């Protein structure tokens with residue numbers, strides 16, 4: 205590899221893209237920020253980004269210096285979508301958006317690789333951003349491929365550049381074949397993944413043994429088209445990004461550890477389903493607390509209007525309530541509802557708020573009006589929405605913690621329809 209790096213620039217204002225918000229708002233989990241530079245491995249390169257808000261520029265370069273990096277950046281941030289116009293539209297439609305999105309400009313939806321996104325959100329079940337990030341990093345370090353970054357490089361004019369000093373090497377996110385072997389489950393347990401270890405290994409094994417699944421989930425370039433060398437026939441390929449939402453969701457739900465919320469996060473964050481709002485505790489709380497959402501089904505059936513009463517003691521909600529909340533936001537914000545939700549999700553995260561939202565002194569996210577819930581058996585068809593309370597915030601977790609989580613989780617998973625809706629736990633980071 206030549207030690208030459210070429211920094212290039214895109215003209216883009218913080219209103220259109222604010223890296224410090226977007227790369228920390230619970231969509232992607234592997235971005236590092238060192239010496240004013242963001243970096244992450246993406247499609248077999250390390251991508252470096254610097255934002256200059258005064259000049260309305262984002263500088264980027266990659267190692268190795270590959271020709272398609274500009275396309276990768278534009279595609280990853282979906283720069284063809286005018287976010288300023290979308291904010292204006294959401295503000296016109298929704299006064300609360302106007303109020304809550306203040307200071308949250310430039311939060312756009314990333315367009316991530318579906319395979320990585322799927323595994324990251326399997327990790328996100330009952331978890332917080334910090335721990336999800338540690339797990340993703342751990343997957344890369346243990347199962348990814350090293351990308352060598354020289355300490356010093358020159359730019360294309362020969363001027364010597366110091367790369368941001370980073371003590372940690374860069375690894376790619378592992379492909380399914382690296383995670384598919386049965387021994388991976390035990391290894392991941394030892395690394396502190398708990399019950400997620402099994403889901404990751406099983407999902408990887410499913411994808412690894414089926415060329416059609418592999419093709420659909422591991423897109424090789426920024427485009428939606430598949431590679432010409434694929435073993436899958438045209439009809440089998442049916443690209444997920446072009447598929448209708450229902451079919452796409454059905455496809456995602458076949459994987460282990462994937463429930464409605466995880467599937468919706470992948471549909472929104474990787475597969476162009478821009479209108480989809482993944483419903484978890486926090487979105488549910490935003491609906492109740494800020495939007496005074498009330499379930500119509502409930503008020504019709506029992507003459508009672510409080511949506512809050514619909515989260516059962518099991519911490520689950522019905523499929524109907526899940527779709528009711530999803531439709532509520534879609535009706536409110538329109539075809540980019542999923543993007544709008546991400547702005548409010550970011551605004552609700554304390555890490556991005558310098559503690560402004562730190563009303564409880566202990567949580568990742570603002571607290572809603574919900575009562576403490578006991579964990580009891582959910583009914584069939586209920587979707588677990590709430591966090592399972594965790595005692596520790598560090599990985600590896602203790603064996604007893606893992607066993608406890610497994611017991612709780614298995615109990616929920618036993619129910620026919622009660623597949624996991626992952627949440628970010630609300631522990632302080």
Ligand SMILES: Nc1nc2[nH]c(O)nc2c(=O)[nH]1
Nearest residue numbers: 230231328482483484487549
């Ligand atoms: N509803 C959402 N849930 C999330 N979890 C997570 O890690 N990110 C999100 C998100 O953006 N929305």
